[in-house]
Amino acid sequence: MKQRAFTLGVTTGVTKIETKHSLKYPSSWPQYILVGSFAAACYMNGLGGEFVHDDVPAVVLNKDVVASSRRMLAAFGDDFWGTPMMDSRSHKSYRPLTTLTFRANYLMVGLEPFWFHGTNVFLHVLATIMFTKVCVKVARMTSPFATLAGLMFAVHPIHTEAVTGIVGRADVLACVFFLASLLTYHDSTKKCRLWTSIIFGGLSILAKETGLTIFLVNLIFDIYQRWHLKKTSVVRWTKEKSTYIKKTFIVFLTFSVLIILRLVLLRGSLPKFTRGDNPAAFHPSIQVRFLTFSYIASFNFWLLLCPAHLSHDWQMGSIPLITSLLDFRNLLTVLIFVLISTLLLRTTSGPKTKSLNQDPEAKHSENTTLVLGLLILVIPFLPGSNLVTTAGFVLAERVLYIPSMGFILLVVQGLRNIWCISGRHRQTLLSLILFLLIVHGLQCVARNKDWKSRESLLRAGVRTLPHNAKMHYNFANFLRDSGRVDLAKAHYHTAIRLWPTYASAHNNLGTLIKNGDEAKKHFLLAIKYNQGHLNAHYNLGQLYRKQNRTYEAEQMLQKCIVISPNFTLGYVELVKLKLMNESNISDLLKIIVRQSTEAEYAIMYADYLNQKGNYMLALKYYNSALSVCNCKLEAFTGAATILRRLGMQSRLFQLITR
Structure with a gap:
């Protein structure tokens, strides 16, 4: 029945386009109920999932979330993982609004993952409905095609990490306020509510840093919408021009102030990433970095177009570096660049179809959709693209949650143009659209199963990216914790083969090896590749202590304390060695109790x-x-x-x- 209703809606809408070319189709609650239902249905089987991957440090172990005596305002002084922003170890990701929603879940139901997942699904439903409304009110789409855009957004598999992964709430919540700001600024049926839009933009930033891009999107899209003001005489000063300039100045000033505040929050230091997090960022060649990051940006676009292979972690060799101009992967980069350039040119020229050329308003509507689509696709993606600033990841599917809306706007506009010229082949086109929605919906359901547990997620990751060293390392950690030692060793060896300088893999493998000399070799390799690896020094000290090599054991434990003065276990082991006089032992015990x-x-x-x-x-x-x-x-x-x-x-x- 839903498919039949959708078919009748699209057919009726297009018939009106062909006969009247009217662009003012009122949105209705049935279309919002339809897209919202699809958005909820795709993620129902993910509600029973556990806390997995980044959910554990961001929620389960985050004192800003679970500490009963923790002041609520503490979230505004800490990063997303609960570490004070002024701490040198801080990740510098500032998302207090998202952290407070986690805390609200915890205060209401405790650490019950069902309700954390349920909140994410609710926010996704809300984002889907709001995006559909943006398509009607801002992008000036007809109601049937706006509904199609909402359905495509609701079921796109690229969203599973953001919706089913609890930590992905930051992206979904930022998107909700992003869309609220866009609607209040550009809704053609209402007067611009500038300060309301700015407040929503500020809330989007507090949900996730990428929310800052809404101010650029609003500003540039407003310039495009009001381009006709430039055609007026420079001498003639109108009230409309004065209002427009004042509004532009306020938005730009707000954007600048927020950037300054974000820089202040860094507290004079940038987040520290490792080579494994983002290998290209550590390559000495500018050419290699540029080619690789450009390809990764194109690969993100490919995932939006064909989300066949998805993974929760794209680090450590998932995407090999591009070291030569002759690498065939550069063709994808060139192709995507040409495509985006063509779309930009399209916005400055009229549509080529006969039916649309007859109506200037329809022409302007198409250009409006293209411009808005390009802005939402490109600008929110830039902070995580590594082309502007270095990110702590190679690729993260959840950062595509907002840019995917721009991609969908472009796709639906293309389908609309094809529909207008397809004539008697419209049934075939409609069948293909329905088939795509069904396939994407089923893929979402299947992908949700991967997020059910730590084991299922890691198995899916190894299956999708067998050449990802970190994937094998994490899976080996799970196998070790599960008591499957031999299989864990095999995956640690695979991780080391793929990434020979993987210090943590060497360290963890050493803890599973009974042969003292072989274990020692791996601990020393871990220290060689990461001189600040605390656990490797501690484990080597323990090994020396068991071998009665007390002097070497003391050296390793002292190094642990140098690396981390608050490392209690180091003090405990030094006391057990009884290497110092009575006063020193007393002082160490006081430190232990105090820490x-x-x-x-x-x-x-x-x-x-x-x-x-x-x-x-x-x-x-x-x-x-x-x-x-x-x-x-x-x-x-x-x-x-x-x-x-x-x-x-x-x-x-x-x-x-x-």
Whole structure:
């Protein structure tokens, strides 16, 4: 029934185009219900998924989300992962609004992934409906083709990472406010609500940094829409021109101020990425970097056109560097560049179809759609393209959530032009469109299954990108945690074969190898390729300690503390080695207790004080351990022994009663 209704709607709409060429088709709630239903239906089977991949550090382990005593305003001082922005280790991704939505989910339902996924699906439905409205109100599409655009956006498989991956909420939420800003600025049926649009733009930035691009889209599209003002006399100063210039100045000023504020939030340091995150960014040749990044931008466009192979992680060799102009992949870059250039030229010339040439308003409508499509496709994509600034990834499908709207506008405009000249072949074209929607919808459903669990996601990643070293490394970590050691070793070896300098793979493989000399070789290789690798130094120190090589063990543990002064385990192991005099051991134990809230370390220090006869201070730390965890038998026994030794019978009775 839905397909039949859609067919009748498109046929009726196109008939009106051919007869009256009227462009003012009112949008209706049925079309919004239709696109919203499709958007929800495609992601229903993803609601039962777990916290996977980046969901764990961004939600489960993020103190801004799960810490009950954490102040809500703390999210405005931390990055997306809960690290203070001023910290040198900060990722510098500032998305407090998204973090607050995670916290709202947590306060309402705890760490129940169903509701986190449900919120993402709701936001996707909302974005789909708003995009459909933008197609009607801003892009000036007829209602049937606006509905088609909404349906294509609802079911496009490239969106699965943004919608089914909980962390992708940043992109979806930013898109909702992006569209709200676009609508309030350009809705042709209402007066421009400038400050409302600016507020929505600001909220989009607080959801994700790419929301900043809405100000450029609004500004450039407004210049295009009002280009006729340039044709008026320079001498003649009209009220309309004055209002337009004032509005342009306000938008540009707001954009500039927000950029300055974003730079201030960096706190004088840029985020630190590794070569594995983005290999091309570390290549010394400008030509290699330019060719590779240009190809990657073209490859993103190809994924929008043909999303046959999707992955949650495109790092570490997923896309080999382009080191020569003769590389055949440069053809795709040239092809995409020619295509975009052709579309730009198209906006300055009229359509070639006879029916459209007869109506200047229809011509302007097509150009409006093309311009808006190109702006939304290109400008929001630039921050993650590596062509403007270095990103911490090679390619991320979720960053295509907003640009995909521009791509869909261009595709639907092309289909509209084909429809107008297809004549008796329209049924065939309609069948192909319906087939595409069904295939994309089924692909979304299938892709959602990959995001069900950590194992299914990693298996899908290895299957899609078998030459991605990080994919094998992450899968090996899962196999190690699952107790499948032999298979884990095989995938660690594969990761090292694909990326010989992969320090973490060497380190983790070393922890699984029983042969001490072979394990030592991998720990040393990890340190060689990453001199600041904390775990490799610690694991090598542990290996030396087991071999009774106390001096080498001490050197490794001391290096751990140099790398990370707050590394509690390093201090603990140094105490166990008993390499220092009594005063040094006491100082180390104080550091351990001060840096950790775990009861075991307080008990360790209390035991030490008890042995030295400092009973009252020992009692203090035993009680401190019990306040953290009242089921610690060692702390209870130690405290009771001291109270009995000191003859404090009443306090001993209270302790036993408690």
